Amino acid sequence: MANIWYIQVNRFCNNKCHFCSNPSNWESISFERGKELINDFKGRDYSWIIFTGWEPTLSSDLIEWIRHSNSIWMDCRIISNGMACSDLDYVKRLKLAWLNLIHFSLYSYVEKVHDFLTATPWSYKKLLQAVQNALKSWINVQLNCVINKYNQSHLDKTVKFVVKNFPQINHFVWNNLDPKMMRKTQVAKSTLPDFDVAWKSLVKALSFLESVWKTFRVERLPLCFMRWFEFASTETRKIVKDEERIVHFLDSREMVRQMWEYWEHDKLEECKGCDLNGICAGVYEYKEFYNYVEVETQKLSEEEKLDIISKIREVK
Numbered sequence: 001m002a003n004i005w006y007i008q009v010n011r012f013c014n015n016k017c018h019f020c021s022n023p024s025n026w027e028s029i030s031f032e033r034g035k036e037l038i039n040d041f042k043g044r045d046y047s048w049i050i051f052t053g054w055e056p057t058l059s060s061d062l063i064e065w066i067r068h069s070n071s072i073w074m075d076c077r078i079i080s081n082g083m084a085c086s087d088l089d090y091v092k093r094l095k096l097a098w099l100n101l102i103h104f105s106l107y108s109y110v111e112k113v114h115d116f117l118t119a120t121p122w123s124y125k126k127l128l129q130a131v132q133n134a135l136k137s138w139i140n141v142q143l144n145c146v147i148n149k150y151n152q153s154h155l156d157k158t159v160k161f162v163v164k165n166f167p168q169i170n171h172f173v174w175n176n177l178d179p180k181m182m183r184k185t186q187v188a189k190s191t192l193p194d195f196d197v198a199w200k201s202l203v204k205a206l207s208f209l210e211s212v213w214k215t216f217r218v219e220r221l222p223l224c225f226m227r228w229f230e231f232a233s234t235e236t237r238k239i240v241k242d243e244e245r246i247v248h249f250l251d252s253r254e255m256v257r258q259m260w261e262y263w264e265h266d267k268l269e270e271c272k273g274c275d276l277n278g279i280c281a282g283v284y285e286y287k288e289f290y291n292y293v294e295v296e297t298q299k300l301s302e303e304e305k306l307d308i309i310s311k312i313r314e315v316k
């Protein structure tokens, strides 16, 4: 089972993404607290730690935490915007601490779209430099992307660009935008995606990746918007495999254990007669934010349903 432990090490960032789901409160954890959390992880049945934040590379203790994790045989990785990793010397220091994997967040292959979404000039150029630095240092790279209004029409073009320029990258993750804690500005609100538009370019992106033997996951998107790729839904996988994750938040939520109940979102009238209902999480935050989304009841044969389940159980 792939149970994952997320540790937020700080809540500040050098990008200013409009849709950021963890607004800054300027908190950070001490080196000792970080070590304590890593040691606690050791005693549980978890597969790896992900250091996150707003931006974990802004923590001066990150390299020591990575070193400590590796010294007690805990696999770890980081999620980063790539700003600090545009400096090759910094990436070499991560490698010396035995970091093996970085998830970078790329929102679009179009420079001005990425820079607009991060509200940070040069963030696109720095991110591409960071990817090169990591690959050159023999650190694996995976790409994360938030699905939003400004990239929803070209998710497929973005992955084709990445595969062409960085063929070493083998895994891609899409997170449908999480509006719950994002800023309350008009620009932030304008980033909410149109599911009807996004699913078309997403399905093209997934088909392309499958054709070139790459792997992928999609989070917070109802299954009727990713037909034929249900096995790649993070929530569906968690429901089928009964997996969980722990997130250590740097705010009043503190430690949250996300078990199967967490992977169920809002269900609509159409879901009642849907054959995917049992393994679909439904619409995330329907009542408050995504009430404009129209879902579609799906009809599948028994064989098709079993295929989805066995594909999830087969692939790690």
Ligand code: SF4
Pocket: 222, 223, 224, 225, 267, 268, 270, 271, 274, 275, 276, 277, 280, 281, 282, 283, 295, 296, 297, 298
């Ligand atoms: S109709 Fe409901 S249950 Fe069926 S795939 Fe869509 S959101 Fe999921």
